[in-house]
Amino acid sequence: xxxxxxxxxxxxxxxxxxxxxxxxxxxxxxxxxxxxxxxxxxxxxxxxxxxxxxxxxxxxxxxxxxxxxxxxxxxxxxxxxxxxxxxxxxxxxxxxxxxxxxxxxxxxxxxxxxxxxxxxxxxxxxxxxxxxxxxxxxxxxxxxxxxxxxxxxxxxxxxxxxxxxxxxxxxxxxxxxxxxxxxxxxxxxxxxxxxxxxxxxxxxxxxxxxxxxxxxxxxxxxxxxxxxxxxxxxxxxxxxxxxxxxxxxxxxxxxxxxxxxxxxxxxxxxxxxxxxxxxxxxxxxxxxxxxxxxxxxxxxxxxxxxxxxxxxxxxxxx
Numbered sequence: 409x410x411x412x413x414x415x416x417x418x419x420x421x422x423x424x425x426x427x428x429x430x431x432x433x434x435x436x437x438x439x440x441x442x443x444x445x446x447x448x449x450x451x452x453x454x455x456x457x458x459x460x461x462x463x464x465x466x467x468x469x470x471x472x473x474x475x476x477x478x479x480x481x482x483x484x485x486x487x488x489x490x491x492x493x494x495x496x497x498x499x500x501x502x503x504x505x506x507x508x509x510x511x512x513x514x515x516x517x518x519x520x521x522x523x524x525x526x527x528x529x530x531x532x533x534x535x536x537x538x539x540x541x542x543x544x545x546x547x548x549x550x551x552x553x554x555x556x557x558x559x560x561x562x563x564x565x566x567x568x569x570x571x572x573x574x575x576x577x578x579x580x581x582x583x584x585x586x587x588x589x590x591x592x593x594x595x596x597x598x599x600x601x602x603x604x605x606x607x608x609x610x611x612x613x614x615x616x617x618x619x620x621x622x623x624x625x626x627x628x629x630x631x632x633x634x635x636x637x638x639x640x641x642x643x644x645x646x647x648x649x650x651x652x653x654x655x656x657x658x659x660x661x662x663x664x665x666x667x668x669x670x671x672x673x674x675x676x677x678x679x680x681x682x683x684x685x686x687x688x689x690x691x692x693x694x695x696x697x698x699x700x701x702x703x704x705x706x707x708x709x710x711x712x713x714x715x716x717x718x719x720x721x722x723x724x725x726x
Contacts, residue, residue, distance in 0.1 A: 547606025
């Protein structure tokens with residue numbers, strides 16, 4: 409088991425380095441000049457030169473990447489070109505808000521997906537199976553932004569049940585787990601949970617249906633085990649795959665919530681990323697992409713380590 413964990417940690421190192429290179433080069437190759445956010449197009453040449461020197465844009469690209477990576481390893485992602493504030497401060501504030509939204513949406517999607525998938529797997533061909541399958545298809549087919557707009561129109565404009573924008577009555581600062589703040593969380597969390605719910609429902613349904621036809625389940629029934637005991641065996645054998653799929657979906661929620669956060673003006677990483685793209689704020693864009701990608705790497709590493717705890721055969725075979 410220890411050798412398996414060390415191997416996974418070693419695998420994560422080159423992936424993390426590749427992520428840093430990808431985060432830097434992708435943003436650097438994007439069209440446009442990042443200095444347009446702070447300098448007019450007719451600014452004198454000496455002003456442009458001094459700004460490039462201040463932000464390190466006058467150096468060769470490999471040197472820029474090396475300096476940026478060295479500072480990032482020490483927790484310094486530079487300063488935002490548009491606002492002048494440290495990128496780390498802005499990204500951490502946005503990450504905390506996104507973690508709240510993605511955590512609640514992920515929990516909702518995983519719980520509903522596992523429940524619907526298990527019921528559909530046990531009742532394949534029944535009306536329950538058809539309803540669960542239809543919900544899963546709708547979940548993976550409906551665009552986030554469209555569903556968010558529809559929910560806003562119905563529950564915010566028509567019924568006035570939930571707020572339409574923001575992360576709380578005081579705006580984006582200081583999330584609290586109270587009624588006033590959680591009312592702002594309902595609509596974006598439901599919107600964001602639909603796709604993982606659909607994917608997990610389909611995955612669990614297929615796994616449970618396949619597992620119920622395995623020889624060991626038939627043998628357990630022949631021995632007289634009740635349905636609850638058989639369900640525990642089925643759940644134990646399907647858990648590693650479900651955990652891997654759920655981990656990927658939660659990672660996607662962290663990085664793929666840009667449209668949902670924009671629709672609901674939720675001050676998370678997606679909203680910050682959207683702002684950085686339109687402002688061509690290269691340091692902020694690089695820092696946000698790096699943090700999101702590293703979160704994905706760490707999440708997948710955690711899933712890889714947890715899986716053998718659920719199924720020791722995975723650790724022995726890897």
